[in-house]
Amino acid sequence: MDAEVISAGILRVTLEAGAVSIHEVRDRVGIGTAHLLHESLRVKNFPSKVGILDEESAASLRKFCLTFYDIRAVIVELALKLDTMRNLSYLPKYQQQMVSLEVMKIHAPLAHAAGTKFLSLELEDLAFQYLFPHSYLYVDAWLQSHESGGKPLIEIYKEQLLQSLKNDDVLAALVENISVHGRYKSRYSTMKKLLKDGRRPEDVNDILGLRVILKPKSGTDHSNEVGEMACYRTREIVLSLWREIPHRTKDYIARPKVNGYRSLHMAVNVSESGRTRPLMEIQIRTTEMDMLAAGGIASHSLYKSGLTNPEEAKRLKAIMLAAAELAALRLQDLPSMNHKDINSGHRDRVFQLLDKNGDGRISIEELMEVMEELGASDEDAKEMMQLLDSNSDGSLSSDEFHAFQKQVEMMRSLEDRDDQYRNMLDEKLHVSNITGLIEASKAGSV
16 A cells, blocks of 8 residues: 555544544645545445445445445555454454444455455454354364464474475576465354365365465576476475375466466375374465466556556456455355344333333333343443433433344344354364363463
């Protein structure tokens, strides 16, 4: 991002706190930054205007953001939303879940559609942790069970491969730099794959992943050819370490994708000594291929010379909208906030039971009794009253209470789904000493 975006990101919280105005930003920093601040506030406030966050409305919100707002303002809001999610623990549980559901349905897919995959993955995992805490800990514990000697498995494989590559004389003659990056698949994506189509844990292909990036030696007229030779030599070295899964190999160097993407993909079996481990995906590419992969051909041209063609901008917009639609498919099994099935007559009866003095309002004392049933404190009840008491009269009307009931139903739905996921994971993974691993995960996340 450029200086205007960074400035807007720094100043947004200051603006919201009332310490500076849009006009002051325009006069003292610049009109571009002031515009981005205004746009980012519009992006932030738009989801709150939608009362029902079902999948259809969430998809519409994502599409609206990508179509009508400056994409840089969307990036500012996504970065600030990530900061919120990293510090969400101070909120009451019901607010954590409300924010997380919005992030899972809107912001994480929006980040993916905008091409900021690293933002998308972290937003998704943080939301997963708050929406389905037991399932998250189970998946996290299962991944930790693959550690060796307290060291993450991916780090062991990363060091092993990097050392083998550096020790190879043939490869050394072709490249001037080698880097190996390792990652676990996101916890949420891992759970989705584990529960998909009845597949076994060992059939989940890319939980572990390594990416090798090679910088060909400079000063040659055939750097592209040298880079390709280095990629294929790297593949031979990988085969000397682990057993390849042939049907998982994809050669996008010899046969690039239609968008110009080039890379070698392969999956290897890293199980050893009778201990079954997930397959590991390995990607091999040059620095030039990696730059193209990170942003696509359009981003590459933008990096080289700037994007000035209106038709190219229109094409990019269409690609982002298509990506948003694809991202939505991953989220179809999340609980909806649309509770049309709640019978209005039943809601009215519940309201009447809680309105003990029959004055048509629920007082803070009456609300405390409801919150106590949810395991919340008196302070949570006070915060809930402030949140739902739209006219600030110190009590809840029937309409305000119905909104509260929807939140309660949503929380119960999430808890039921969390139990369901956890039971399914337990049947599939059979992790030994799961209680101890979960406690270790909890301790590590504090």
